[in-house]
Each structure stands twice: as structure tokens, then as C-alpha cells.
Amino acid sequence: MKINQYSQTPLKAYSDNRAKDVAGKTQNQQQSSTATRDVVNVSSQAKLLGTARQAATDSPDTREQKVRELREQVRSGTYKPDIRKTAMNLVRDEVDFLR
Template sequence: MEIKKAYGELNAYSAQKLQETQRVQQDQTAKTAQQAGDKVALSSEARLLAAANSTASAAPDARAEKVRELKEQVQAGTYNPDIRKAAANLIRDELSLPR
């Protein structure tokens, strides 16, 4: 009895099976991508900051004169802020933010 190797036929079948598997995986990936979509979830802090930003943007610029005066002081080199007061305000603001 003579046995001949049939590797060529097996390799062709393996290649076809591999292509079929890859095609199925690509189809599943495409379906998953279409179904998943992108989602955005904002934290309550982010929503609060966005609302504050919107409110501040909509408010009239009542402090324009104060800003102009401070700019002139900075440019002239005569601006001397109270560093302790600024630090205290920063700490107060940080402590008042919701966590």
C-alpha cells in the first residue's frame, strides 16, 4: 500500500477556513462598533463648572473699570497684591467646592 502526502489539499482547506473565520470576526467587529457608539458621562462637578462658566459668560462685564485699572498698574510696575488675602481666598474657594 502506498500513502501519498496530501498536504496541498489540507493547506488549501486551512486557508479557506482561516479566511472564513477572519471574515466572520470582521463582521462581528463592525456590528459591535455600530451598536456601541460613543458615550459621554459628565460628573456632577463638571456639570457645576459648566453651569458656572455659562453664567459667567452671560453676565455683563461690570468690573471692566477695575480690570482696566489693574492692567495699567501691572504695566506700570506698581501693582502690589495682598498675597495673604489672595492665598486665603484660594483656600476658601478650594474648600467650598463640592467633592
């Protein structure tokens, strides 16, 4: 009676299947960890907008003081705008708009 004749084949098949299972689990773990990562892509326009917004936030509020002064001049009746300068600015804006 030969006992060793049949004993190696079933054990080899078991070890081959076990190696495949371990390799499959490792690959599944890599795929699942890759799938759970979030990726954010920011366009160049969004970056520029963010930079502009930050610059506006960081800039001092010098216009606020000017607006207060002009408001007081209008209320007191002492505000005298330069009509020529206003007209030139309106014409310039229209020409720029038409280009």
C-alpha cells in the first residue's frame, strides 16, 4: 500500500488555491483603498478667483472713508462733481464696451 502516492496532489491543490485567495484579497484591498480616495481638481479660473477674493479681503477699506465723505458732502449740499470728468468717463466706458 502506497500512502504517499495520492497525498501530494490534494495538498498541492489546496496550497495553490490558498495562494490565489491571498493574492485576490490583496488586490481587492488595493482597489477598495484606491476607490475611497477623493480627488479635487481646481481650474485656473477658480484659482484666480480665489486669489482675487483673498486680495479684496486683505485690502484696507479706504473706499469706505471716501464714501462717507461724499455722503456728507451730498447731504450738506457742498458736493460739486466735475461734469467734464464725468462725461469723459462715460464716453470712455461706452467706447471700451463697444470694442
